[in-house]
Amino acid sequence: xxxxxxxxxxxxxxxxxxxxxxxxxxxxxxxxxxxxxxxxxxxxxxxxxxxxxxxxxxxxxxxxxxxxxxxxxxxxxxxxxxxxxxxxxxxxxxxxxxxxxxxxxxxxxxxxx
Amino acid sequence: xxxxxxxxxxxxxxxxxxxxxxxxxxxxxxxxxxxxxxxxxxxxxxxxxxxxxxxxxxxxxxxxxxxxxxxxxxxxxxxxxxxxxxxxxxxxxxxxxxxxxxxxxxxxxxxxx
Numbered sequence: 001x002x003x004x005x006x007x008x009x010x011x012x013x014x015x016x017x018x019x020x021x022x023x024x025x026x027x028x029x030x031x032x033x034x035x036x037x038x039x040x041x042x043x044x045x046x047x048x049x050x051x052x053x054x055x056x057x058x059x060x061x062x063x064x065x066x067x068x069x070x071x072x073x074x075x076x077x078x079x080x081x082x083x084x085x086x087x088x089x090x091x092x093x094x095x096x097x098x099x100x101x102x103x104x105x106x107x108x109x110x111x112x113x
Numbered sequence: 114x115x116x117x118x119x120x121x122x123x124x125x126x127x128x129x130x131x132x133x134x135x136x137x138x139x140x141x142x143x144x145x146x147x148x149x150x151x152x153x154x155x156x157x158x159x160x161x162x163x164x165x166x167x168x169x170x171x172x173x174x175x176x177x178x179x180x181x182x183x184x185x186x187x188x189x190x191x192x193x194x195x196x197x198x199x200x201x202x203x204x205x206x207x208x209x210x211x212x213x214x215x216x217x218x219x220x221x222x223x224x225x226x
Contacts, residue, residue, distance in 0.1 A: 008153055032213050043117075043203050043217030044156070088155060092213060099144055099163070099212030100171070103156040 003027050006089055006104030015113050019076040023089035023104045026070065030091040030102075033065045035074045038086040038106070047087070048074065079111045116140045117218035119204050125224045126194050134189045134221050136204030144207045145187040146215065147171075147179060149200040156203065162187055163209065194225045 006023040013019055021035075031052055036044035048063040050056045056063045064073040072089050089104040117138045126132050136145065147159040148171075158171030160179040168181055176198060180188045191198055201222055205215040 004155075006155070034213050041220075043205070043219055044215075045217070046214045049213050090156075090213075099146075099207055099209070099215075100158065100161060101156075101213075101215065102158075105153055105155040 001026065002105070003102050004089060004091055004104040006107055008105045008107060010108040010110065012110045012112065013079055015079060015081060015111055017079050017111070019074075019079050019083070019109060019111075021074040021076075021087050021089075021107050021109070023072040024070055025072065025091055025102075027091070027093065027102075028067075028070070029093040031067075031094050032092040032098075033063070033072050034090040034092075034101070035061075035063055035072075036088040036090060036103075038088060040085070044088055081111050081113055084110045115219065117204060117206055117216050119202075119218040119221050121221060122219065123222045125226065127226050128195055130194050132191045132194055132223070134202055134204075134223070136187045136189070136218060138185050138204075138206045138216075138218075140206055140208075140216060141184070142206040142208050142216075143184060144209055144212060145181065146205040146207070147177075147187065147189045148203045148205065149173065149198075150203060150220075151200050159189065159202075191223075191225075194223075196225045199223060199225045 035048040037047045038044040053067040062075040088106045146161045148156040204218040
């Protein structure tokens with residue numbers, strides 16, 4: 001079993017919908033949580049970053065971490081066609097392994113007009 | 114110009130051939146990484162280097178080797194390519210003070226026949 005599990009989708013939603021993307025993880029040492037976005041034929045780019053449990057909001061995007069249930073979420077409000085991409089959750093334990101990220105499988109999202 | 118460049122962008126090779134993928138960065142980061150991406154598996158870490166003299170194996174290093182020629186250059190070699198090494202390969206860099214933010218190159222598509 002992978003340390004980080006992510007539903008690969010694909011997920012298809014109409015423009016304006018609220019999108020929920022989720023990951024679970026098994027290693028309780030993970031304390032850094034990231035969401036990367038990857039457009040087709042491009043490398044991933046960091047979208048959101050959260051340390052430990054809690055919520056973080058950036059415009060239409062909200063990242064949520066619940067360490068008690070080992071659950072990571074990304075919410076996209078008022079989704080746009082330009083949000084169509086693959087979304088990858090990633091985690092890191094910090095300490096001597098800081099920078100050694102563990103990624104989920106990625107969820108392919110399509111937002112249609 | 115792109116901060117992280119990879120060459121070649123596409124490569125077709127035959128089983129048993131030796132192949133080298135190259136990565137260069139202009140961000141001045143000490144940390145560099147090599148990942149492979151397969152459909153449904155997300156990104157898997159092959160090797161990482163926290164400075165020129167520090168090289169470490171990742172999750173899936175078997176069949177691969179790396180060379181850190183300078184702070185800005187990190188090469189990945191497949192000594193004897195096999196078909197299940199067909200994948201999309203990404204190089205990434207990060208600042209040691211903010212390694213949750215990794216900057217990815219555009220990727221190299223490798224097909225091993």
